[in-house]
Amino acid sequence: MRRLILLVALIWPCHHTALRAQDVTLPMKPGSVRFAAFGDMGTGKSPQYEVARQLFRFHQKFRFNFVILLGDNIYGSKKARDMVKKFEEPYQPLLDAGVQFYASLGNHDDRDQRFYKYFGMKEQEYYSFKKENVRFFALESGYMDGAQLEWLEKGLAKSGADEWKICFFHHPLYSSAKFHGSSTELRGILEPLFVKYGVDVVFSGHDHVYERVKPQKGIHYFVEGAAGQLRAGDLRKSDLTAAGYDQDRSFLLVEISDDDLYFQAVSRTGETVDSGTFHRRVVIQGKRGLPDVPPLLERRHAGTVAHRAPRRRPPTIRLTWGQEREKGACLMCPPFLEPRHAGTFVRRTPRRNRRRSASP
């Protein structure tokens, strides 16, 4: 009898832990908007497949309808057979279950992926869609030009005051990871718009960790770039960090019900590494108009940014990276991090009088 009690005592905690490891903490309220978010996954290697299997296990309990992809969706070769190996095979059970994917593009992705039938991009590098009371904006953070900013501002301005506004794109505006960290230049461009129009949440990848950032100017930021790739130990928890995880691959589950957002970050092995909820804030929308060119941008790239205001046409800001196709290059890292990018910032003149200005 004593042996039996001892055996039960030994087995029970393990069994109990195993059950808890795959518990869904999300409330699963009727009519809620449910989705998964992750990036940097498309390696075609076993960790990606293991994460995908875990994701499907959670899908059987938490029936999310769609996934937002945070860029670096396909690494390396991108031939048809690679797209099968690096996307269709690992996520086939989700595709079979009718889950829709919406991609944003990272620095390892081809722009032609906007035509890929499973990425839901409407053949556009940036686009938006709506699910119930949630408006999503998928941005192309590697090519943040004036046309995209203008499109984004119009879209944000048109969004209803009672809608959630969620942006997702590859390069994180805030990140405590050591390898890439915050894309401060991109932040200088986007954050004024986000604040002005009351963006609620931003999802990004690029750094191969999970991090939930403390709200910045009222906006919630998540980094989830570890659904295939991983930089173990890369997270340098800072004053920005609300929670983080860099010991294994992971993905993020999200549920929005009315004005509440619930989130759960899950590791490759099914462990919940972060979870919580927050309430949507009410923002009185600012006056419509074009964003200011941030001082940082003006100072660092003096003479390389066209900010024109013709009477009948909207102002344009055109930023083009000269070596954007360089394999493995980070488009938004500042020059002091990626010296090879120094001097590649070029200005394009309008089509009617196109000629390239010399690099600074």
Ligand SMILES: [Fe+2]
């Ligand atoms: Fe990246």
